């Protein structure tokens with residue numbers, strides 16, 4: 001059986017270092033907002049080529065606190081991709097702003113820049129770009145649109161640690177970028193964690209207040225903040241794992257390259273291969289018109305797959321107010337996508353097994 005992802009396997013190379021780091025925090029007697037977090041924030045800012053990094057409790061809060069810090073009037077419109085995980089959109093609704101869903105490009109599956117401009121109204125205040133599956137959006141075009149219309153750009157990079165757009169690192173391009181260190185991400189903690197990166201000093205300062213009750217000096221509260229701090233123990237674990245992120249991402253790229261050059265299966269659409277070295281390959285998402293058939297075939301071959309995501313946001317019970325929307329590209333993507341196993345611990349043999357299984361699917365298609 002080739003599991004889709006096994007977190008024991010992912011963390012196995014770091015077990016001893018994680019034990020030592022955890023013990024160090026345990027014995028320090030200091031568990032929140034301390035030196036481990038400071039060290040991680042500095043290291044992750046440098047990694048992203050951003051001036052500031054502020055650790056928060058998770059990726060959802062990272063997006064929420066960025067949006068909150070802009071203090072847009074209620075009812076402002078925020079452009080979001082229709083093809084994304086629900087966490088990209090929930091912060092907009094939570095802050096009483098209005099999400100405006102924009103269709104993706106059918107090929108990249110990322111927000112289509114040429115449709116963004118048509119969705120801008122006098123109420124539009126920001127664009128949330130999501131670097132879904134590990135690939136950066138078309139940031140040159142999007143930043144240009146935003147600058148022309150005076151909009152903020154927030155990137156949800158929960159799936160794109162280490163990705164690049166042209167020469168720039170994700171985390172240094174948008175006005176602010178949100179990261180998640182959920183255990184399954186390219187850089188994962190052993191629990192929840194997240195971060196915000198930005199080159200905007202005032203914004204970094206505001207989210208630093210907001211994550212800690214709107215306070216910088218104890219019992220002096222300047223804003224109505226929340227409790228969204230990145231624990232010392234998670235920061236210590238992230239300090240252990242960050243130095244291996246580039247090597248892990250390189251392994252992901254090598255596997256993606258093998259899939260892209262060797263999978264020759266009729267009716268299967270492979271992900272874009274034009275930026276292999278720039279993409280972070282969080283997921284390897286293929287498309288097939290008879291998805292359920294392919295999924296059960298792979299299951300019989302001992303290959304576990306996943307679907308990111310089975311139901312678009314405007315079809316979710318949580319978003320009944322968006323159910324009138326027709327978003328054909330998004331809907332088609334959701335009915336066809338399959339994520340193949342792709343992580344740094346896969347062996348060459350396992351990758352070959354998966355390629356062979358896919359390339360022989362046609363023979364077994366008739367049973």
Ligand SMILES: *Cc1c(COP(=O)(O)O)cnc(C)c1O
Pocket residue numbers: 058059060061084085087088130132156158159180181182192193194
């Ligand atoms: C994982 C993820 C999030 C949310 O991160 P959490 O840390 O679980 O809150 C947001 N957006 C995308 C695209 C994600 O994949």
